[in-house]
Amino acid sequence: MYKVHTHIKSPNYGERSLNTSLEFLIMHYTACDLKTSLKVLTDPETAHPVSAHYLVDENGEVYRLVDEQHRAWHAGKSAWRGLTDINSRSIGIEIVNLGQGTEYRPFPSAQMESIAHLSKEIIARHRIPSCHVLGHSDIAPGRKIDPGPLFNWRWLACQGVGIYPDIGQEIKGNSTGIDVGRIQHLLAQYGYDTPLTGILDTGTQAVIQAFLMHFYPESLGREADSEFLRRLEILQSYSENSRGIIHK
Incomplete structure (x- = not known):
């Protein structure tokens, strides 16, 4: 104690x-x-x-x-x-x-x-x-x-404080073809104060880095990639009722 x-x-x-x-x-x-x-x-x-x-x-x-x-x-x-x-x-x-x-x-x-x-x-x-x-x-x-x-x-x-996404076996993320509008929508839906412009503007980049710092710190400073999107989708699916490590 x-x-x-x-x-x-x-x-x-x-x-x-x-x-x-x-x-x-x-x-x-x-x-x-x-x-x-x-x-x-x-x-x-x-x-x-x-x-x-x-x-x-x-x-x-x-x-x-x-x-x-x-x-x-x-x-x-x-x-x-x-x-x-x-x-x-x-x-x-x-x-x-x-x-x-x-x-x-x-x-x-x-x-x-x-x-x-x-x-x-x-x-x-x-x-x-x-x-x-x-x-x-x-x-x-x-x-x-x-x-x-x-x-x-x-x-x-x-320990039962907050939630964290587990994507299982990690693969190398690929940022090619990532839909910025979809990322903005999912970030905003999860809770972040995100611009909904459809473009990778300064505000969106700041939110992406905030998400990385919390849920994907090993990739801090990088662009949003497929692993980023997987983590975001897991959180979006389970955010309301889950606690601890959540799995897709």
Whole structure:
């Protein structure tokens, strides 16, 4: 069981908007160490105060900074399935990790174990759908990249947190003849805020990279290919009622 610190509180929160339901769990990384993370997430004097409900240190210890009934300020301008004001609809978990810098940093096992246990409790309390367990990069593609490609979404899905597509034996993807309009439609239908232009524009490329970061990180930076499409189709088919690793 992880240790929870409750003695540090953030003043950076408000009340959730009326007529919204709490239905998302959003993962972030802090891009700084624990001391700086706590300062940033609890400082009301900055130009743009931020916060999260929870902060998970590298050693697995958890800091509860904002009570769950309140609206923490972690998502910013974001959207999923046409829903905005994600702050009013979500619980935010910040994860101590130095972020990208010159290279991405892995997440220690103790930290991931605590994230899994904490997430399962939050999901159970609020009945959060598996397809609403997301990264900041999913709800703000092109603007945010956290929690990054080294965050182990597949392992989390195996613990019962979120979903992850299993395509079986992988084959070399082929991007020839991929229908951009179909990819846009499937990405938007799954939940991403995707342009429906029929062309591979900047917005679409940002969404593709966000999808790769979460569901196909070994291909981050590449074009959408046949394996990308297979993973997207699996998620589209099973997103509503599945949890864990899903198969076609």
